[in-house]
Amino acid sequence: xxxxxxxxxxxxxxxxxxxxxxxxxxxxxxxxxxxxxxxxxxxxxxxxxxxxxxxxxxxxxxxxxxxxxxxxxxxxxxxxx
Numbered sequence: 001x002x003x004x005x006x007x008x009x010x011x012x013x014x015x016x017x018x019x020x021x022x023x024x025x026x027x028x029x030x031x032x033x034x035x036x037x038x039x040x041x042x043x044x045x046x047x048x049x050x051x052x053x054x055x056x057x058x059x060x061x062x063x064x065x066x067x068x069x070x071x072x073x074x075x076x077x078x079x080x081x
Contacts, residue, residue: 002056003067005079006031013068013077015040022047027078029054033061036075044076053078 012021021027022044030048032041034057048055058064061073068077 003031003058003063005029006064006067006077007069010080011068011077012080013065013070013074015044015076018044018076018078019047021078021080022051022053025051026080027051027053028081029056029079031056031058031064031067031077031079033058033064033073033075035060040075 012018018027018030030044030053032044032055045055061075064077065072065074068074
């Protein structure tokens with residue numbers, strides 16, 4: 001499962017943090033929850049495409065939050081350099 005990469009790598013979670021790290025060129029891969037808000041998904045995909053960063057889809061935000069070792073849901077996360 002691709003989400004196990006998040007457990008062993010430097011990471012960030014949340015819309016603002018991920019967008020900031022994409023803009024800085026720090027994100028290597030982005031994970032987007034399948035149940036994420038459509039506007040958020042479009043914004044994340046557009047920012048990732050500008051920087052040629054791959055985007056993978058997670059089953060849901062609860063699973064993505066767990067993969068990031070969070071006690072809450074998260075719609076988006078990224079692996080950092």
